[in-house]
Amino acid sequence: MAIFVIVWGFVGAIALGMEGEGLTAEAWKQLIVSGIAQGSMYGLIALGYSMVYGVLGFINFAHGEVFMVGAIVGYFTADALFTVGLWESNFFIAIFLVIVASMLSSTFAAVLIEKIAYRPLRNAPRLIPLITSIGVSFFIQNAVLLLVGPAVRSYPSAPDWLREQRDILGFQISGTIVAVVVIAAVSMIGLWLFVERSVTGRAMRAVAEDKEIAALMGINVDRVIVMTFAVGGAMAGVAAILWGLLFRGVSYITGFLPGIKAFTAAVLGGIGNIVGAFFGGILLGLFEGIGPNVVLRGLAWQIPTALGITLVIAGGVVVFAGRALHRNGVVVLGAATILLGVAGILGWTVVIPGLSQLKDVVAFTALVLVLIFKPAGLFGEQLGAEDRA
């Protein structure tokens, strides 16, 4: 379904481009590049959701807040380093220190949450830890608000030599985005090696598969669960600094939207699937970068009557095919095509003012569509038998 939306949007945008109102090729490339950078950040947050769901079978709603705590602590570290002058004089050492500080605080927050709020609920019905995590998320948000105040604080901007636009493979890319993608890729590879190669990683996979059997095999399940939260928290900490580099502003509500989007990414990639989570993040980032422009402008697409009639007929065929095959997604796709055709025939155009306001609607729509139509994800879920229900 999400793919369908993207395709529809692309077609609309291309049509717009033909009319000369759409984005230029250069603007397109920009959107794609920034989409990938944002997406790799979402991917890192998504890992935390995915791993916890894989092991414990519930949505850790407070993970966005873990990210936020990292971003806030990272800000204060970055600010201190900027005052000392290290940020400008030796950016790589500075950013390394900031990442370490952010990772440590996020990891600490994640582990603490697990110990206080989730561990006593190990065997509770699924919704109970979810409700608890909503409470935790609420608590952390407001605690941070009361501790450091409501102001949005801005990371110091990256040094000029890094922000400079460079020509890489025909794309105009700023050094910041290269840094973001490289940091994300390195963390991701590190995590993948950890989960696939190390003994602890193997224990994690075993626990995700079946806790009881894992315990019988001599694995300390509680320790592995703490490790899962720690690793997820550390990745959120890295993502928090990427957020600082890309968007700079952080405050106590910074965690909510990225958290929701990252959860969408985790589901899109197949929950419990680590590589899937990362690529789900990149897909979502791309969709978010391109989506609002394309999907919403696509609605203003003028369709010639002949094409409209063709679309209605084609849509009808697709609906019948979908019904015959018992695929609801296909039926919806057909119905949407019919609607598009009818809109074209009647000569409707929907011009939407204030497009940027609807950016989050696109993000939430993506969430809703992914969860409804593709809850198993694009790359397959990896859940233990008990969590699948």
Add this chain to the structure above:
Amino acid sequence: MTTDTMTAPTAPPRSRTDVDWSRVSRHGALAGLTLVFIASIGMVTILNARVLIDPWLTLGYLSLLWVPVFFGFTAASEVTPDGGVAPVKGERDLVAGMVTGALSGLYFTFFIVIIDRFDLTDIFSNLLPRLVELLTFGKSMGATAAIWIVGFAILGLVGGAAQVASPKVRRALSWAVAGVIIVALLEAVITDLSQGLHVEFITDFIYAPNGGLITGSAVILAAAFGAAGFQSSGKTLDQRRQERMSQPKEVLVRKNTIAAVLTILAVIFVPMVVGNLTNELFANVGLFVLMGLGLNIVVGSAGLLDLGYVAFFAVGAYTTAVLTSPLSPYWMPTLELNFLSWEGWLIVAIVLVMAAISGILVGTPVIRLRGDYLAIVTLGFGEIVRILFLSDWLAPYFGGAQGITNIPGASVGPIEISGTNSQAIFYLIAVFVGIAIYVAWRLQTSRTGRAWSALREDEDVAEAMGINTTAIKLTAFVTGAILASFAGMVFAVKVGSVFPASFKLLVSIIILVIVIVGGMGSIPGVIVGAVVLIGVLGGPTQPGLLQEFGQFKLLIYGALLVIMMLKRPEGLWPSMRRQRELHSDEMSQDAWLTGDPGTDLEEEDA
């Protein structure tokens, strides 16, 4: 899914003097951290404005003083391992409590020294000089340290002593403290009520002219409550309920009827004697009772965790606004919300239909999802609805960020009901709440209600028993949506304007907290939850009794949600069925221990 890690049962202390020092140091550190947190979020400074006992105790200091008592109590208590020997009570509990208190005082003094020496306001915005002033009492650092350490040691000792004291003494003490604090906190309402009844001389006697109890009256109150506590039977609420339930049915029915009649009489007559402010408070509570009852059907009865419930509230409010406001940008012929003419009932019907439609629109795609995904999707829908109401795109219909103002209010014939008349608003809400309670109660015992419980317990089995799960879930969604939209209608009438900012995710969460604190699936529970939370702490924008708590109420809501889930998932006033579900393990264990095979409950599959 049984992965219980067996914690090795630690041997209970052998004598009355054997103190568990590692436990004490742990609890001392925790208490210190709690104190630092409370001071850092600005509770002490802000709540200091509220005087409890004139002139020496303010709410600000109270927010610190409970900490050593509580941790002194927990440091002295010990969990008896299953089948183990209960630890001996004695001097060790007193020592443990006292040392815990002293440790927390020591850590807290470190904190005061730090904030006195270094200016940390760049990072922690609440560590202001005013806080240092309040915490040092204007004295030297040495004197401050002595005050906190010795004072907290004494309070810790009290906490530890509570472990040793006989239950009767403990009850007397806790009743005395709780009674004095509650009377002090409820000053506004009690004053208001006494003015309504023309017995101001009582409150003039109890309270100081500029707020707070007079020390003398505090002592008298403490003595009175203490005596009452000493005499009380000491049964917990749950035990009382158990007893009540085991009475013969006729007695129970008679008692329930009496209680219901008394409640109805109170609802009718109390608003007449209290002032506008208190009625406003009642109206807010009623509004949230209405929404809580609706969400209770969705979450409590049918087990569908709806985090976008505020969307239906918004639909009701906006429908009313569009139909009745002369300033609504789109709909021109305005209708009058008069409950004695057809126009009023037309509006009610339209609100109902819109709510049903939106319930079906949201419900249909989500009800096939597994429970936790459903929660997130409904959250998404709720946010989408809010952003759409806010957008410029739909501004020609709903006014965008400016919202719709000048909603004229409702009327019953010649009687005007609008925001300025809290009493009338309260009666309007009370009528809706009454209808909602009746509907919820009848639904609970109906075929539909039983189908909901079956669904919540096990969806597959329910389906196998011939329940149309899709239809029954949709019914729950739509019923919940209709109740919320009525709340929205009353809200629009009460406030006189609707803005997208009134329909944030926050509202959904607060309603969820009400349902959970009260007890999922329990109608009286929801009422209790709304009264306790909205009445005392306040709603998302509405102030409660403790207006000073405004800044902290969301923090407290979050904490309450976690604490309830951990300690009492069935809520304050649970439905019998839910209590049994959540404690089936314990109950079957009890039954097994007492050798009563008749009450053997099947172990629930988590």
